[in-house]
Amino acid sequence: MAKSSTKAAAAKPAAKAAAPKKAAAPAAETSEKIAKTQIIDMVADRTSLNKKQAGESVAVMLDVVVEALKDGKSVGLPGLGTFSVAKTAARQGVRPGTSEKITIPAGKKVRFKVASTLKGNL
Structure with a gap:
């Protein structure tokens, strides 16, 4: 029984050490990404809309x-930048698991060009 109580005692300090890391993680996420709900809250706060x-x-x-x-x-969103659609050409690729050569079909992708005013203010 002494061994199991030692394991439990050893586990408790590890749990306490992990707790501050979890508390710090949401703060880091908040500074890195703004969710749609947060945008909605900001719009509501800055306007007369509910x-x-x-x-x-x-x-x-x-x-x-x-x-x-x-x-x-x-x-174009003034002060932010411009979203546009760009066509991509068909190209050769390699399947990661088998190293087999494959053809990646032509397609489209969204591009974003940052406004010079925003770029200068970052």
């Missing part, structure tokens, strides 16, 4: 951007 209206506004804005990109149009 959270439901702000959520609808943000959702509609994002839908409009996505629809425009699907139609092949570019979307």
Whole structure:
């Protein structure tokens, strides 16, 4: 029994040491990424809209951007940058597991060019 109590005692300090790391992780995530709900809260705070209206506004804005990109149009957001659709050519690739050569088909991808005003302020 003495061995199991020693293991339990050894496990407790490790648990205490791990707890501060978990507390620090959300703070790091908050500074690195802003979620859609946080954007909605910010819009609601800075405007006369309530959270439901702000959520609808943000959702509609994002839908409009996505629809425009699907139609092949570019979307300019002053002070932020420009989203555009670029065609990619077919190319040769290698399958990682087997090293077999494969052809990657032509497609499209979204590009983003940062506005010079934002780039200068970073």
